[in-house]
Amino acid sequence: MAANLRQDILGMLAVEYQELNGSYIETLYNPSAIDFLRAVRIGRPVIIKGTLFFNTGFRTSAHDNWTDEYLIGKMEEIPISVAVTPDGNADAIVLNSDGLRYFVEPHVERIGMRELLRILSRKTPDQDHNESAPTEVYYLQSQNGNLYALQDAESHCEFDPLRTDVPKDVSWATEALGISPDAVNIWIGDERSVTSIHSDPYENIYTVVRGEKRFTLFPPTEGWLLRERMYPHAKYTRQSSDSPLVLTPSPPSIPPVRWSSVIDPTDPQNLPPEARPLHITVQAGDTLYLPVGWWHHVQQKAVTIALNWWYDMEARGMEWVWLNFLRGESEEVPDGNIDD
Numbered sequence: 001m002a003a004n005l006r007q008d009i010l011g012m013l014a015v016e017y018q019e020l021n022g023s024y025i026e027t028l029y030n031p032s033a034i035d036f037l038r039a040v041r042i043g044r045p046v047i048i049k050g051t052l053f054f055n056t057g058f059r060t061s062a063h064d065n066w067t068d069e070y071l072i073g074k075m076e077e078i079p080i081s082v083a084v085t086p087d088g089n090a091d092a093i094v095l096n097s098d099g100l101r102y103f104v105e106p107h108v109e110r111i112g113m114r115e116l117l118r119i120l121s122r123k124t125p126d127q128d129h130n131e132s133a134p135t136e137v138y139y140l141q142s143q144n145g146n147l148y149a150l151q152d153a154e155s156h157c158e159f160d161p162l163r164t165d166v167p168k169d170v171s172w173a174t175e176a177l178g179i180s181p182d183a184v185n186i187w188i189g190d191e192r193s194v195t196s197i198h199s200d201p202y203e204n205i206y207t208v209v210r211g212e213k214r215f216t217l218f219p220p221t222e223g224w225l226l227r228e229r230m231y232p233h234a235k236y237t238r239q240s241s242d243s244p245l246v247l248t249p250s251p252p253s254i255p256p257v258r259w260s261s262v263i264d265p266t267d268p269q270n271l272p273p274e275a276r277p278l279h280i281t282v283q284a285g286d287t288l289y290l291p292v293g294w295w296h297h298v299q300q301k302a303v304t305i306a307l308n309w310w311y312d313m314e315a316r317g318m319e320w321v322w323l324n325f326l327r328g329e330s331e332e333v334p335d336g337n338i339d340d
Contacts, residue, residue, distance in 0.1 A: 003332075010224045010326065011274065017221040018276050025280060033175035039289055040176065040203060045217060045280060048287040061165035062209050063285060066305055068117050074161040075113035081142045081158060082116055084109050085236055086245050088137035092196040093231055093259055093336070096247050100337050102234035103257035106139075107245055116140060120190045120303045136245065139193035145183035147307075159186060170205050170309050177203065181309040188305050195298035197226060197260045201323075202310040204290040208282045211304025215288065216266050217278040218295040220326045225275045226260040226295060228327070229336030233257050258333055265297050293323045 021044065028035055030050040039046045083090045083106035090106035119138050147159050148168050157163075169181050182202065199220070206213070218226065233250040264270050265277060282288045290296060292313040313319065 006328070007224070014221045014225070014274060017219055023276070023278055025278065031172055033172045036172050036289070037176040040291065043291045045278065045291065045294065046289040047280065047282070048289060060167065062307060065165060066209050072114045072117065077112050078158060078161070079110040079112060080116070080140065081108050082111055083107070083139045083141050084245065085137050088139070088192040088194050089196060090139060090141060090193070093261060093263060094247060096234070101231055102247065102249060103231040103259050104234045104236060104247055107236040107238060116188065117303070120188070137192045139189035141187055141189065143183070143185045146185050148184040150180060150182045162186070166307060173205055173309065173311060177311050179311060182312050183310045185308050186305070187308070189300055190303050191299070191301055193300065197262055197265050197295055197297040199223065199293050199295045200310070201292055201313050203292050203313060204308055204310055205287060206282065206290060206306060206308040207287040208284050209305040209307060210284050212284065212301040213282045213304060213306060214299040214301070215280045215282065216297040217280060218275065220293040220323055222275055223295055223327050225272045226262050226265070228258055228333050229261045230256040230333050231259055231336040258330060261336055292319070
């Protein structure tokens with residue numbers, strides 16, 4: 001399909017979606033499986049208030065118990081995998097000293113829960129001129145089933161002591177979708193950690209245990225406005241435990257990564273005028289349903305702890321076809337280091 005024709009079609013679809021849906025975000029209270037299935041069918045984000053689990057009058061133990069003292073007591077000195085970056089931008093596009101932009105994964109360190117919470121509770125360098133405050137940013141974002149994974153839900157993990165507080169699924173979502181989640185994850189970070197704009201092939205149930213998450217969202221019909229490009233892969237590394245992090249390009253055998261070139265979509269000046277972002281704040285105790293294919297950029301306030309359940313999307317029918325069309329073929333994505 002000719003590029004201009006494709007862009008005209010995508011522009012028409014984006015406008016039509018905006019006109020039909022506006023910026024309204026529905027709120028559900030203690031949803032049933034039928035309520036949730038309706039939300040999935042509509043395919044728009046939903047804020048869920050009340051208990052996380054359908055008709056049980058039940059709060060997860062995590063919501064009730066996860067103070068710093070409780071987490072430290074349960075985890076003791078078990079080492080956990082924590083992402084470390086110079087500026088809080090993990091899995092993000094970074095301009096390197098060689099003049100090239102890279103998709104950069106974080107350095108990963110194994111530290112205890114006590115040390116992680118100690119680091120996160122310290123002030124940032126610009127607060128009260130605290131010279132001892134850490135300049136690097138730590139974020140527990142190991143994901144991909146760091147609490148439970150579908151293929152090995154019974155196997156041991158770094159967070160075994162916390163599993164008694166977190167169910168393997170969300171009952172009304174499992175009933176509605178007819179499947180168990182592929183992965184259940186725990187996230188712990190502070191306001192310095194930012195999740196760059198991206199989309200996932202999962203139905204996402206995301207609940208905040210402590211703190212606050214701020215989502216900037218775009219429907220799949222606006223993905224083309226986020227200017228995906230192909231970027232060479234890199235990682236943050238360090239030569240020794242006390243040396244600074246260095247952006248280290250990966251060998252040529254590592255394929256380039258397709259990623260949005262919009263670094264901060266919360267700033268309207270960084271977006272095309274056609275974009276209509278949705279801004280949602282998820283408070284402690286609240287839950288966000290984020291449909292498959294929705295683009296999201298995530299910030300947080302103070303020390304924030306969250307859990308999420310990823311349910312695989314239904315690949316049959318039209319949804320996968322539509323998402324692929326809206327995103328476009330990889331072969332058509334330009335090089336991120338060539339001006340276009």
